Amino acid sequence: MKAARKTGLVFFPAFDWAISETHPEREERLLYTQDQVFEEGILDIDGLVELKPGVATAADVERVHFCVPDAEAVTTKSHLIAAGGCMAVADGVLSGKLERGFALVRPPGHHAMRVVHGARGFCNINIEAIMVEYIRKTYGVDRVAIVDTDCHHGDGTQDIYWHDPDTLFISLHQDGRTLYPGSGFVGEMGGPNALGATVNIPLPPGTSEEGFLAVMDRVVLPILDEFRPELVINSAGQDNHYSDPITRMNFCAQGYAKLTEKLRPHIAVLEGGYSIEGALPYVNVGLILALAGVDYSWVREPDYDPERIRQDREVDRLVALTCDHLLELREGCSPARQRLLAGPEFVRRNRNIFYDTAGIVEEQRETVRVCEDCAGVVAIDSRADTDYRILAIRVPRKPCPVCVETGWRWFDQADAREYNFVCIQDGKADLYQVKGE
C-alpha cells in the first residue's frame, strides 16, 4: 500500500486533558478515532509518516494573540501542544519533505480571536493562525488561504484575518441564526483594507453532500483560483456530520473525503466534531486517505444510508440562493474599497464578544487606518467584565511606513494608567511589547 502523496500526520489525542469530565471536549473524544486509525494500519502505508508534535512557545502565541493577562494564563499545555502539532506538520510540508499534512489534535482553536480573555467555543488560542504566522515567519510564505469546513462559523480565524488582504478566509457553516456563534453571514467580507478576503457561506440545517460539494464547485474553488494562494489550509471540523450531537447537518464520511479531494489542502487541522463514535473514526480515516491519495471508497459509517440523509429541495434552493447572493455581493467589493479610500483615514467599530466557555463578556472598540499601501494599523481598546482593560495595537506584517509610525506613536502615547496594560504586536519586526503592567 502506497500513498500517492507523501503525507504527514500528527496524532495527538491528549488522553489526559478535558475541559470537564462530561464536556464534549474530553479525553474520550479521539479514542475511537485512534482505534480506527491504528486498526486500519494507516500508519503503515508507505508515504504516510507520523510526526511527533512540538510545544508552541509564548512567542508563537503572541505573534497572533493579545492574551489577557498573558499567554501562560490563557493556555494549558494541551493548547500549546495542539498548536505545536500544527507547527510540526507545517515544518514537514514547508521543508518539502511532505506534500500534505494533517494535524489531528485537540483542543480546537478556530473560535479564538485576536484578543483572548479566556475560552470561547472550547477554544483558547487559534491553532491555525499560530501555525500560519509561524510559517510566514519561518518560510517566507505570503499568500495563504484558510478554508474552514467546521459546522460552526470560524469567527476567531475571521477576526484575526479580518484586516489581512493576504489571507483568504472562507468559512462554510450552519447558518448563524441556528447555531453558535451566531455570525458568519454572507455580508461579512473583511475589513476596509481586506474587502473580499473573508468569505462566509452559511448553509441551512439539513445540508448534505450535494450541498457542500455544490458550494465547493460554485464558490470555494473559483475564489481560491482567483486568489492564487501559495498554501491552502483546511480547518477540518467534522461536526457537519449527520450524527453530530450539537449541530443539525447531514454531511458524511464519503462527503468529507470528496470535499478534501476537491479542496486539495496542503495542511488540514482538526477542529470540532463531537460524534466521537459514529462519525470521527470514519471521517478522519476518509480525510487521511483523501489527503494521501489512497482509495477511500470503502470508508463509510456503519449506519450510513444516503437516502435517509439526502437534503430536501428547499435546502437545494437555499444553498443556490446563498451562492448567488454571495457572488453578487463580491462584485461590490472593489467599488466599496474605492469609496473607503476616499473617506476618513480611520474607521471604527464597536463590538461585544461573549466567551461562552469561560463566561466572559468583552467590549471592544477597534480603530483601523484605511490604507492604500498596506493592511493598515489596528488598535483595539478591549474591556472585559473580569475588570481587565487593555489597549492592543497591531502593526501589519508588510506595513507601510505611515502605519508603522502610527502604531508605535499610539503605543508610546497611550496612557498606561487607563489600562491594565498596553501592548503592541509588530508583524514586521516579529516583536511583542507590553507596557504598564
Next chain:
Amino acid sequence: MMLGLDVGGTHTDVVVINGKEVARKAKILTKQDDLLESVLFGLLEATEGLDPTLIQRVVVSTTLATNAIVEGRLEPVGVIVASGPGMNPAGFAIGEHFYPVGGAIDHRGREIAPIRDGEIQDIARRLKAAGIRHVALVGKFSTRNPSQELRMRELLEDGFQTVAMGHQVSGQLNFPRRIATTYLNAAVAPITRRFYDAVQRSMEHRGLMVPLEILKADGGTMAQRRSLQYAVETILSGPAASVMGTVAFADQGKEEVVLDIGGTTTDIAILVNGVPLLERRGISIGGYRTLVRALRSYSIGVGGDSWVRVENGTLKVGPERKGRAIAYGGPEPTPTDALIALGAETRGHRQRAVEGIRHLSYTLGTSVHETAEMIVSKTCSLILEGIQVLVDQVNSQPVYTIHQLLEGRKVAPKDLIVIGTPAKELAPWLREATGWPVRVPPDHEVANAIGAAVARTTCEVTVVADTALGYVSAPEEGYRAAIDQHGSQEEVVQLALELLRRKALRLGADEDDLTMELLEAQQFTMVKGFYRIGRNIRVRAQVKPGLISTYRETAA
C-alpha cells in the same frame, strides 16, 4: 546446567552454562540445507561426555521460520478476511487464496454486519477442492470481539490441518498486520512443528528429558509444545539471542548500546537498565509487516568483511561484501584487513592484508598505516551514525498524552557493549571514536548461544473492558466475562496480571520467576448525551525480556 543453541546463517553456536560459567562452547558451520542436522550436531558437540540428566534446560534458536518466509517456502494458506468499512481490503491481499467476505465488528466490539454462513461454506469447499490445508481467519477489530472469527472456524468444519485466527496472534490493533501475522503463522506452523518435534525426539534419544524451549524475536522463550499457536514468533530470534547474551553484562541504571558486529552487517540495539527495547508495532520480515513482538534493533551494512574501496577519491566501506578478508584469502580489502595490518589482530595472513591496503594507499596518497587507520575510523564513524539513527528513531516515537510528551524521557546511551568476531580488536577504536566506556563481554563470540540459554519466558496480554457494554475481554486468551458499569481500572489490571501469569506458566515460565509489568493502563469515562454511561479501560501487561533468575543471581 543450561544449554543454549543458536543456528545462524554461517555458524551454529552452542554453549553449556553451569551456574554462571560457560562450561562448554562450540562453533560449527551451519548446513543451510539441513538445519536439523546442524541442531543435532550442535547438541551432540555440547553434551558429548556429559551426564544428560545434569542439563535442566535446553533452548534453541534457528533461522528455520525466517528462511521459510524470506525464501518464500511457505505452505499455501487460504486467507479469509471480514473487513467491514474502512480501507479497501483488496490492498491487504496476501498469498494466492485471499477472500474478503461480509461481516464487520466496530471499534467497540459491536457486530455491525453478520458473517454470511453460505459465503464461508462456499469458500471452504473451494479451498478444500484446491487442496489447501491451512487457513487464516481474520476480522477487523477481532481483538475487541472474536465472535466472527470463531463463527468462521465453525463454518469451515473439519478437513483443515491448521486454522489460525487473528485474535490469537496479538491483542494489538492493526488489521493489515494481523492479516499478515495470522497468514505467516498458518504458513510456518507445519514446518516449525515437524522440525521441533524432530529436535525434541532426538534430545530424548540423547537422554535429555527436559522440555525443549524455543527462542522468540522478543528475546524470550516459549515451550516447544506451545509453538504451534505462536510459530511465527520464532522468526528473527538470532539477533535477539545475541542481545540477550549481553544482558548479564549490562549495568542497572544505565542506557547502553549493544553492537553485534558480524561479517556483512552490524546490529545495533539499546538496553535500558539491562532491558532491551522492543519494536513499537511489530517486526517486518520478507516484505511483511507483522505484529510479532521483537527486540528493537537497527542493522547497518558495515561489518568485518565489508568491501573497502576508493570511489571518486573517497574511502568507502560497505555495504557490499565481496568475500572474506584478504588476510583469509578473500578478494578485496576489508576492515578486518585494516585491523590485521595495524597489528591489532594477530590472526590471518598479515602480509596479504598489508598488500591489499597498499593498493588503496596508492590511490589515496597516504601510507599503508595511515590508510589502515582511515579504514578503521571510517568503519567506526559509520557505526556511530547507525547508533544515532536508532537513538533518534526511539526518541521521535509519537506519544499520546501530555504527560508523556512533556515528561517523556529520551534515551541517551553513553556506554557500549560490543560482541562479534572483530569486537576485541575494534573496541579501542570505538572507545576513541565515542569517548564512551566500551566493554567486550567474555565469550562474546558465542553471546547468541548464551543469550538463548539464559533468556526467560516472555509474553504479553491485552485486556479491554467496556463497562457501558458490560464486557471485559482478552480475546488472545479466549477470555470474556461480564463487568458491571462501575468496573474499575484496578480490577482490570488485576485481571490482566492474572491472565499474564497463567499464560506465562503455560508457555513454560517458572512460577518464581515472573517479572510482570504494565505496558499500558488507560481509563476513559464514556459519555452519552452529557451523562456518564461507563468506562472504557485498556490494559496491556508483559513479562519483559530478561534473564532467568538462577542465572541472574549467580551472574550478578
